[in-house]
Amino acid sequence: MKKKKIILICSDGGHLAQILELKDMFLTYDYLIVTEESPATLPLKEKYNIKYLKGRSKGQKRNLSFIYSLVVNAFLSLKILIQHFPKAIITTGSHTAIPMCLLGKISGAKIIWILSYARINSRAFSADIIYPFADRFIVQWPGVQKFYKKAIYLGGIY
Template identity: 35%
Template structure:
């Protein structure tokens, strides 16, 4: 199996790093921002950089969509995993078209209000995981697995 782990740097990337051992026996690659935290944490990992800033940036959303098409066509992952934020959206939608399974993990600190990424991905995710039972009020079909940290 080949796994794509995609997410913004910072806390979103920290979530993915916490679960990377679950994929230690799988071929995997990462998509994130070219920032110090990503570069230092992902030494010896196959790493691709996506465009940022992404907050309400239509230009980079379009660029990341074309990047998703290119990378997912080249790599052909069976599974795409993310905890957000914006780079996950084009990678999940393009990945769905290419037949990849999608697992999304909603962030730990959004208990009462859904994230934009979560709202966008919830309808297409094969598995949507939340870390608090209260988050199921926003995502009724989600599975609560508890905190990652």
């Protein structure tokens, strides 16, 4: 039987660490990890099925460089979606996942957003953008449900 295709997309760092905690899914599905290209993520290519998007300088928010990286990553995400064509896109955020989730939703993929473990009692800008479109919105702390009414609390990934 053919395995269902999924894409797990996230920024590097802690968001990626959370995705890698879902590695049991890698056996069940035809998975593809998509993250930012950086010196820390390049060695993962030896162990995982992975593709890279353009990274951004840390600290960038809502400025021209941020918008530029979103546009570039939208084109890269479209190419990846055409190649892998997933049934679902699972993400722990952040900004890197926005184009993939929006384009994936348009193409019929289910969107599952897992709010970062670091979000104990606050909103996330990228999550706010995807929240209205997400098929499932999962939080890892019960206190965050006050910000996201349709969120499901399932405990932490760790």
